[in-house]
Amino acid sequence: MKIFCVGRNYADHAKELGNAVPEEPVIFMKPKSALLQPNTPFYYPQFSNELHYEAEVVLRISKNGKYVEEPAAANYYDAFTIGIDFTARDIQAELKKKGLPWEKAKAWDNSAIVGKWMMFTPDLRKQPIVFSLQKNKETVQSGNTADMIFSFDRIVSHISQYFSINIGDLIYTGTPAGVGECVTDDVLEGYYGSEKVFALEVK
Ligand code: MG
Numbered sequence: 001m002k003i004f005c006v007g008r009n010y011a012d013h014a015k016e017l018g019n020a021v022p023e024e025p026v027i028f029m030k031p032k033s034a035l036l037q038p039n040t041p042f043y044y045p046q047f048s049n050e051l052h053y054e055a056e057v058v059l060r061i062s063k064n065g066k067y068v069e070e071p072a073a074a075n076y077y078d079a080f081t082i083g084i085d086f087t088a089r090d091i092q093a094e095l096k097k098k099g100l101p102w103e104k105a106k107a108w109d110n111s112a113i114v115g116k117w118m119m120f121t122p123d124l125r126k127q128p129i130v131f132s133l134q135k136n137k138e139t140v141q142s143g144n145t146a147d148m149i150f151s152f153d154r155i156v157s158h159i160s161q162y163f164s165i166n167i168g169d170l171i172y173t174g175t176p177a178g179v180g181e182c183v184t185d186d187v188l189e190g191y192y193g194s195e196k197v198f199a200l201e202v203k
Helices: 011-016 070-076 089-097 122-126 152-162
Strands: 003-007 026-030 051-053 055-061 077-085 112-114 130-135 138-144 170-172 187-192 195-201
Touching (some): 055 152, 070 152, 077 170, 077 187, 112 195
Antiparallel strands (some): 055 077, 187 195
């Protein structure tokens, strides 16, 4: 199982971190060990002093493929949820400054959170996904996939030009503006519309 992530897929978030809006999807990966398993506590990573949440729509790949054309890409994912791409922002800033890879900031154990999975229906595929993140009961991020720079289909097609995609692979499709810090004892809750799909306490 592989975890793909898209960076800078919402213009307002690219702007808040001082990044240019990309001309093609920015892709990075997390290993399987990054996925927080169900009923497992989430601990603040000891190597960071600036842990950021990034709420994102996550897709689940349902068909093996390579060189998938964009018009066929919707056949390759069947479910979605809301998740968090946790980021050690202080580590990332250091690595970015030196032009080094991001893994230490992004790919550590349990840095990938997923909520309850929901199946796409033909209707759901046509509608934008509205999602949000609450921190200690206050909304800190609100997203709408209509604002994505690159669509789900474009992302799946693009990834598959470089990597085979396999059943069970996950794709974090990028975060909207409003990323921010969280600390021990914060409670993060992810919403699809008004439906809560995960609750996570930072320990
Ligand atoms: Mg992200």
